[in-house]
Amino acid sequence: MVDVNKLEFGIETFGDIVANEDGSLKTAAESIRQIVHEGELADKLGINVIGVGEHHRPDYSVSSPETVLAAIAPVTKQIKLATAVTVLSSDDPVRVYERFATLDGLSNGRAQVMLGRGSFTESFPLFGYDLTDYDDLFNEKLELFDLLRKEDAVTWSGKFRAELKNQEVYPKTEKELETYIGIGGSPESIIRAAKFGYKVIIAIIGGQAERFKPYIELYRRAAQRNDMPTYPVAVHSHGFIADDKDEAVEVAFKNIKANFDRIGLTRGWAPMSREQFDNETKVGSFYVGDPETVAQRIAHTIDQLDLGRFDLVYGAGNQTAAQRERMIELYATKVIPRVKEILANKEASK
């Protein structure tokens, strides 16, 4: 049963390049500063989490999300500062721990690390890793990170990194680092997260969200089998909100399609059709429209999957600062309260 009072709502961005009103593009540097501004706005409006992705490509401005989050930390009070995700496979777990423990100190314990395998290739050759080791890298590094997170001296050895002998790693945090594992829906990933006893956030980027119901059951059963705790599951999906429904749909179609097609070019998938987009918007995983439409759809997903948190990915493609900020305002002031209202009414009538 969904506990409306404990529900969390987040926004996430991959650091897409922001557009000027005339359609020209801002620089990556300007786009990064825009995120800091948006973090401040989201915090003031009471959004619970801001997540920033890590990419190493020209179309995204952020390759070092903790640095952006460190800038958001002193200008905000309550919002949690998350990555979405940190590509652990091509990173050093010791460095990841150190950076997040530092961010946690800067933000009074608001750092949240989200670990994932990444869905782009760029970071592998960039940091000298072989794609062939995609699975092994993540397994091994997660194992080490899990030891580090306990904040005791670590003794560990593996294939991809120098061994550690009774090694302390600093700084120590005031509580412990809140950690999620970001997963894309392979059963193996869910079971792995459950075995480590971590919170999970599922990236649902296409299709009906309901199809993940059995996957969440799998998370619970795998945790039970391994005597590990479980937590309410979080979901991350794309969306766009505007005052007017038709405007929202047109802006989202243009931008999400451009984004999807550009990535598709390198992966070999076909361009997004209008039918595909409309399906995703109606019953799939794009949360697009006026506040009421989006609230209804988010409430439905939270209810169906019994979620504890919902993160909306914003700013996909090249949106203007005004579009991005208006969306954050509508999400915070109209959508979130309405989602809670819908769910509370639903619980009351059960």
Added chain:
Amino acid sequence: MQFKKIGIIGAGKVGIVLAGLALQAGYEVRISGSGSVKKIDLTIDTLVPGAIATENADLIANSDLIILAIPLSRYKNIAPKLLKNKLVIDAMNYWWETDGNREEVLSPDSTSSEQVQNYFKDSTIVKTFNHMGYHNLQDEAKPQGAPNRKSLFVTGDNPQAVDQVAEFVNTMGFDPVVHYHLEDGIMTEPGSPLFGASLNATDLNDVIENFADTDFGKQIAAAKKK
């Protein structure tokens, strides 16, 4: 021949979706992962209850139709003699997240399914289920005659086998569009306008008829000339 027992090798995203569709269609379904049954039993029992989690040898011995739904880089982990005289659907594609570097997995001069057929010399390979996203396969399966039912390309060098698989595809919830040359599978590989697209039979046939004029078609033609 009417199939009754379907064996799916691969318990990942695609294998699980296909197992679910096959159960829905009333088949007896076996599914195997890369290791012991214990590694997948919880997954199968939770995600596709009713399917039988097993290992390759048992699955192959007890199925009329085998589907390969493993990462392309791993098909050589299965000994060709295991699949001798079997009818096998190749649902695989090259995909970097699971396969690593392309040149280590595929030779550049033929389609992935032709390479799979060359390896499993004594099996009959039919290519299908490879070009639609796995969640679209799950969401779009519809009964025959449903409006805007989506379509899957089915091709292979053995016409009788292709026709049998086409009928199977129909029972799984999709209109088959049939070709009789395994190499035509190129039209559904990554890079093609059909890869990742969910189209009805009319639209799918449209793309196929005009394939030579697509950017991907031109690339393929240019590569062949060389």
